[in-house]
Amino acid sequence: MYLLTKKKNLLDKIGYTEDEKLSILRIVNMIAASDGKADKGEITFMVQLIEDLHMPISAPIDANNITFDEAAMVVKLMNIEKKTQAFKIFQDTIESDGEIHKRELAMFKRLRNIADKNNLIRY
16 A cells, blocks of 8 residues: 555655645545445545645545546646656555445546546556
């Protein structure tokens, strides 16, 4: 599993904008909820992500105002370094509860089709 705390300096160094952070959080939230429940591992992962991205505790509420397509377009416009790191976060969200669900994978694939059509990202 991707350990956010070990990569905290990398997240700081990448320098996501507030819109990028909210979009990442929105997609993480949607992936976690796509199987119908948010597991303890997924919740822990999201809390750690919020802390590591230096976001306020109210960030999930703000992120919920963003649609999937809006968030995907923000990810699409990220530079390759930011996008690669974001996709690692999304992949780790899928794995954070110890199970991989079809709906989570479908959402990941849908995001990849929008934000990485040419399969340029390696994660």
